Amino acid sequence: MNATKGIKQGVLQCPEFDLRMTFESGQTFHWTEQDGGYTGCIGTTAVHLRQEGDRLHYRGVDARVLSHYLAFDHDLEEIRASCSAHPQSHEAAQACRGLRIMRQPHWECLATFILSPMKQVAHIRAMSLALRSRYGKRLKGTPIRSFPEPQVLASLTEEDLRACGLGFRAKGLLGTAKLVASGAFDPESLVAMPTAEARTALCTLPGIGRKVANCILLFAYERLEAVPVDVWIGRILDSFRSRKTTQEKLERYGEKLLGPYAGYIQQYLFHQARTGRLILPSQKKPTGRVARKSPHSKGSLPRATASA
DNA sequence: GACCAGGTGCCAG
């Protein structure tokens, strides 16, 4: 890494890495395409990344911090091998070579996934950027904004947050921000907890249920076994066993079926389904009912809307 | 317009 005018930059060897697939897979939401790469930030550090083959050009960040954020230490070969016994998972894992589960900052990830219920990836992104734009700090010499600190969000009103397009999620985010700002809940305390205990702790926060808790555990706390059961994974797991169940039962089934890296494999399946590469048996929806709320509810697979 | 989106919280059987 060289220093140009005090700005860190350099090139990193990155075998088994796909920057686009990783950033567009629905685990992080603030990175923006620019100059043939992506502009965004890691915590409060503004960063630009551009991949050329197995070379990653980076600017604004230390190579060690970047490698940790992008989880270059994860052994993807071992992870793929862990699901070789299950054909559909193995196929998804092969197709998603280079997709890594990142290590995101705790608060940023926690808060952002409170925004996710009943929202498409593009909308989560819009809400995340709106919060950053209005209440985040400008990162020196750039237009990039960091994710607002809990104290900042805690000082706002629910109406302020609704003005960012959060809808009913405003209440959960505000309540959670207040609990964190007051010290009643410490996101750092989860690091030392077993996964089940950490999940229980997360689920005490307003706006966080099992699915969101598992996303946070997987994307910020290195719990690669955590399986967030959303509509997609619910349908996928449902189709594997062709029998419907509750969200928690599907989650346990997924953990057992997908193994020690279930969260990773889940992400591969999710990405394949969302981009239209994993076709599930289309199912007829029950007649008459309008609202469908259970995570495993029947219905044809949603159209893939991935923009990249 | 109806339907759906990486669900959660709450209430009735």
Added chain:
DNA sequence: CTGGCACATGGT
């Protein structure tokens, strides 16, 4: 414990 609805917002 399980099933059923309301909850906001924006896109196809």
